Amino acid sequence: MDGTTSAFVPHGRHLIAGEWVAADTTFRSEPAHGEAHDFGVGTPALVDAAVKAAEDAFWTYGYTDVETRAKFLETIADEIDARGEAITLIGTQETGLPEARLQGERGRTVGQLRLFASHIRAGDCLDRRQDEALPDRAPLPRPDIKLMQRPIGPVAVFGASNFPLAFSTAGGDTASALAAGCPVVVKGHSAHPGTGEIVAEAIKAAIEICGLPGGVFSLVQGGKRDVGTALVQHPLIKAVGFTGSLGGGRALFDLCAQRPEPIPFFGELGSVNPMFVLPAAAKARGAEIGKGWAGSLTMGAGQFCTNPGIAVIGTGPEGDAFVSAASEALKDAPAQVMLTEGIAAAYRDGKDRFDERNTVKPVFTTEQEGRNARPNLYETDAAAYLQDHALGEEVFGPLGLVIRVSGPEQMVDLAKGFEGQLTATLHMDEADTDAAHVLMPVLERKAGRVLANGFPTGVEVSDAMVHGGPYPASTNFGATSVGTMAIRRFQRPVSYQNLPDALMPAGWK
Known part of the structure; x- marks a missing residue:
């Protein structure tokens, strides 16, 4: 296609x-x-052909200067924008997501490409350091030592089902690997192969415009488990980026660890993103928070990894008002199309898991029809939750669980029982500060991002954002898959001792 028409036939x-x-x-x-x-x-x-081409390309692309890579990222963004109408059309057809969501996600995708370009131009991601020589130091002289971050080699990226643009073909993992100087092989998600193809066309065009080797980027569509296995176990792949299910991600993580040369697996797997409503906030605006929670819970049919699936609030009338407001808001929520038949089936299974338990009380339940999803709300207490691990497993969709507690002290005990999370949220007023202080050490140990008086379903692409957390939220708690720090996942530090500047990599000066 020429990039000017909305028609696109894969x-x-x-x-x-x-x-x-x-x-x-x-x-x-x-x-x-x-x-x-x-x-x-x-x-x-x-897969083998793509990875070998990526390795060949690395000997050129991995040694380019940051300006070359920055222009490449910006050109990818331009080429995606040039195909904007066509991307929106096929993206909505394949996923059922509304046009506004696809347009916003495209803006986020090209925005992070341009942000990463600006970031690497500034040189901060190189982390350049130097200990100058001390030839007269006693008892031994010190050599000149320079350090900078270097790209690690070809990277495998698995496209996500729920973000056909921002976490897929040219999404955050691909953008950060390319920014670091690493060629990428993408395993496209079968939920939106046409969207993946048109974005790959944009990247291919950018490669040609910038005069880079073709192996800098490849896209392999479809395939069974053997394709993913071949990709993560290929000896030339040096790291993997993944956004998806806990089961699938854990299987790939284990394969990476079992290789003769183990490699890092940067997997973002699952989270219930607990929300704690402290007493003063509950008394002052519990119903308002409950209504806002319902809106966050149902956004995008609940198909966000930051979907706040659990709300923790006290017993008593303030908690009752929160639950009632959330329930009423959910009753007004329309059915929404889920991304795939398989995701819709998994949502039905998750609902069945709650319906089968006598430790949870249904507050508002609905019948699911085919690929459409409607919200569901349940309630339990802290003791029941801590005794039943399955209640803490992510249900991908608009299902919420309210956990009632006796007070802030029981919130702390409950928080200690949570597994690793992408986010944890405090709803608090000034009078809740002391209680929040007690909770904070637990929450920052459990989550990669702690929020106050908001909802976690928006993830800002910025320098300070962390989108990751302790397992099972992600497989590497020291990394983020969103924001400029994501680039560091695909670099490693190298020291250069007494090396003349003429031999230093591009970007040292």
Whole structure:
């Protein structure tokens, strides 16, 4: 396509080292509406070709200066924007997400590409350090030692089901790896293969405009588990970025650890993102918070990794007002199309898990129809929750659980029982400060981001953002998959002792 028309008909091929490659077998997309298309099924052989091309490209791309990489990122953003209408059209067809959501997600995607370009231009991600020589130091002289961050090599990225743009083909993992100087091989998600293809076309165009080797980026579509296994176990892959389910992510993590050369697996897996409503806030505005929680819970059919699935609030009338307001707001929420039939089925299974337990009380429940989802709300107490691990497992969709507690002291005990989370939220007024102080050491140990008086479903792409947390929220608690610090995942520090400046990598000066 020429980038000026909204019409886009996928050709269904893989992008390998700058060439569109057909496959022997195909799978058919399952759009929420619109026409289905055929796409080539990935194979280990295609993975091998893509990874070898990435390794070849690394000897050029990994040693480019930051200006070359910054222009590349900006050109990808320009090429995605040039295809904006077509991306929105096929993205809404494949996922059922509304146009405004796809347009906003495209803005986020190109915004982070441009942010990363500005960040690497400034040179901060190189972390340049120098200990100058001390030839007269006694008893031994000190050599000149320089340090800077260097790219690690080819990176594998798995596209996410719930973010067809921001966490997929040209999303945060791909953008940060390319910013670091690492070629990327993407395993496209079968939920939105057409969207992945058109974004890959934008990246291919940017590669050609910038005169870079084709192996800098490849896209392998579809395929069974053997394709993912071949990708993470390929000896030339040096790191993996993943956003997806706990089960799938843990299996890939284990494969990475079992390799002859273990590699880091940066997986963002799952979170229930607990929200604590402290007493003064509950008394002053409990109903308002409950209504706001319902809106956050149902945003995007609850298909956000930061969806606040659990609310913790006291017993008594203030807590009752919170639950009542949340329930009333959920009753007005319409059915929403889920991303795939499989995700809709998993949501139904999650609801069934709650319905089968006598330790939870249904507050507001609905019947699910096919690929559509409607919200559900349940209630339990702290003792029951701490005795039943399954209540803390993520239900991907608009299902909420209220945990009633006797007071702030029991909130602390409950917080200690939570697994690792992407976020934890405090709703508090000034009178709650002492109680919040007691909770804070627990929450910052449990979560990668702690919020006050808000809802976690918006993740700002910025320098200070952390999108990660202790396991099972992510597999590497020292990293983030959102924000400029994400680039550091695909770099490693190298020291240069007594090396003349003429031999230092580009970017040292």
